[in-house]
Amino acid sequence: MLARELLWSAAHVRGLSTFEKFVADFRPQVILVQAGDSIFMLRLALALSKAHSAPLLVYNSEDYFFKKSNYLDDRNNRASAPLYRIWHRVLRRAIRATFRHASHVFYSCSPLQQTFSDLSNAPSSVLLTSTEISPRTTTATTEAIDLVYTGNLGLGRLEALLEVASVAHDINRAAVLRIFGPPPTAAVLATLASAPAVRYCGLVDQSTVIKAITSSHLNIHVESFNPAYRAQLTHAFSTKIADYLATGTCLFAYAPPEIASTQYLKETQSAIVADSPENLRPSLQKAMREPRMRACSSARAIEVAETNHSATRNNYHFREIAIQAARGHSGSVEL
Incomplete structure (x- = not known):
């Protein structure tokens, strides 16, 4: 876990000037990040939001912030526990900083939204998984096999x-x-x-x-x-x-x-x-x-x-919040 973060950070430093030029040329009006268990990605999103005065939107479908035991080690190796505690402490800091800076947080379900309610005062909403599948036209009337x-x-x-x-x-x-x-x-x-x-x-x-x-x-x-x-x-x-x-x-x-x-x-x-x-x-x-x-x-x-779960409705909901967040920062927006 720690090795992964160090490698990604080192790779980012090597390509920093190229990446910064790409972002500057792109001129982001909104930064969107999924709140996973990557410390590097959370810090990067936060830094970009601050550097470009762009609102930060967070999508969260996990409770990594609260996982005190090493969920990454299926073998329950006690030797890895101290490293996990160090890594998890740093991850919690990164999640907390990201959520507190966010303009809006989307959650994958209501219980997750409630669990994180004390972590951030940012506006939030539930954005359930979308689908574009059409229902079948006939149903089986026999015993289910x-x-x-x-x-x-x-x-x-x-x-x-x-x-x-x-x-x-x-x-x-x-x-x-x-x-x-x-x-x-x-x-x-x-x-x-x-x-x-x-x-x-x-x-x-x-x-x-x-x-x-x-x-x-x-x-x-x-x-x-x-x-x-x-x-x-x-x-x-x-x-x-x-x-x-x-x-x-x-x-x-x-x-x-x-x-x-x-x-x-x-x-x-x-x-x-x-x-x-x-x-x-x-x-x-x-x-x-x-x-x-x-x-x-x-x-x-x-x-x-x-x-x-309508993809059309959920896309509209997300787009409206993204536009409102961008307008709140710049007064105009093109999405």
Whole structure:
């Protein structure tokens, strides 16, 4: 982590004059930065905002500021803990300085906005993930046997998916969970190959993913119930949810109740949710065996997608705030 920051900083110094000329020629009216865990990038955005008197807009989808344990070390190596504490302290300073200077902060979900409310007095708003997917025109009226998951298998999601597949197989022996995503390790591939009702379909192009999620009986979203991962996922809001909701295919979510995406799906009534291992079987059984319930859930999901996840609406919202911020600094703007 520290090495990465040093390397990026050194590379920036070597190319400083060229970069500064590029920015000066570009004459930025707004600086936009995603608040990740790059100290260098946060400092760079802050410096550019000050040097060019350009308002700073921040998009934040993570809670790195509050992660006291080393989330970058899956092996939980105690030797790395002191270095992580040093690095995290510097990261917190960079995040705090960036947020306090910001003209506006966008958050990926409401719980994240609430968590950061004490860090900055800057105006803020929630900008949910957008989608341009059109809903399917027909829905399946038979028992659900085609289940689809898209995304990675990390952070305990593999175990949760295997639970879903196993219960689905018990409910209907014809059920199959198709998984689309990045190639896992050889060990994980072997696990998937031996699991009942699971078919790993690999990493495919976007058009294939859209075809899969708009033709399945159920789309699946999961987060881990494992305590080792659960604490890291409080503000998790999968980028896939917007696409799932827009498809017109019923979404089934298996995730802890305190996670941001679980709360959102329950509050908007846009998915069938099992928020505990005890609720998995009865909830999945209803989702698979009751077409009318799936149809009602998917109809509500389409409404939510159109209201909260429209790319057109979200782009307009962002553009309006960017224009207002630029006008507040210069009085005129061309975007």
